[in-house]
Amino acid sequence: MDSIVQQYIPMADVIAKTFGSDVEVVIHDLTIPQNSVVYTVNNHVTGRQVGQSFNHLITDVLLSQNFTNDYSANYYFHTDDGRLIKSSTVLIRDHDKKVKGALCINVDTTKITQSINYLTSLLPQVPNNGPDPTPQFEDTSKMDHINEIANDLIDKTIGNKSVDSLRREEKIEMIRFMEQKGIFLIRGTIERVAEKLKISKVTVYSYIDEIKEKYNKG
Structure with a gap:
């Protein structure tokens, strides 16, 4: 494991312990792209294993309109069994500003969604009177x-x-x-x-x- 990347292991541990078992943290060493996953905590969330490669780095991070200051926050993907995962990724750089790795936080939204759906069912339904425009831009x-x-x-x-x-x-x-x-x-x-x-x-x-x-x- 790259020595710069290794320094982020305590951060991964403290994030997982702070936010609980539904929050997975994955550390990638991008100097070895084919086997970039070098550390995981709570990997039951997505099943990520040490020795695997990255999945969402290009499409949901680098090419995201939300990618700025070396991170992309709050993008979503589904696991193979259909659970919705809220994810954020930040790049890891060395002292020469060279990208060495990435730290990913994956949140299983199942319990949150169930709670929201229950609370929403208790509220009066408000009609949607128009489209929700999504601004498109290219940086x-x-x-x-x-x-x-x-x-x-x-x-x-x-x-x-x-x-x-x-x-x-x-x-x-x-x-x-x-x-x-x-x-x-x-x-x-x-x-x-x-x-x-x-x-x-x-x-x-x-x-x-x-x-x-x-x-x-x-």
Whole structure:
């Protein structure tokens, strides 16, 4: 585990002990993207295990409109058994401002939702007279920052391997991991991977198509 990331273990413990068993805290070491989960508390909430990889870092954190000052707060996802999880993630940086990891807080909303539903059932129903507009905006000023993180994840995923000696299957597996984690949703990452693996952009796209066809069958 990276020494900077390791310093956040007491914080994870105190958050979990303060807010109880429905609050899970997960620490990621992003210097090892494929096995980024290095510490968990109350992992019965989502079932996260040490040695697993990140799931929501790209789509719900880096690409979120709410991502600012190195954190994204209060996004939601469902567990495999249908429970709604409220989540927040903050990046961990070293003294040189390099991203080293992330700390995630996952709250099982089941008990809260049940209580709210019960209390709501006791109140008179108020009609909804109009749509609830959601403002849409795009903050392009942070894209350089996001690209820096994505490029670092790419570099860590490929590692220091001699790409000239990599078999085609090994390159496809790396691309499959990055595609699964949403890295290719970020502008410029296809070009970065092509450059790192010493293949063309067309080849990267063909590998992605091959991966989608293989894993979407059935």
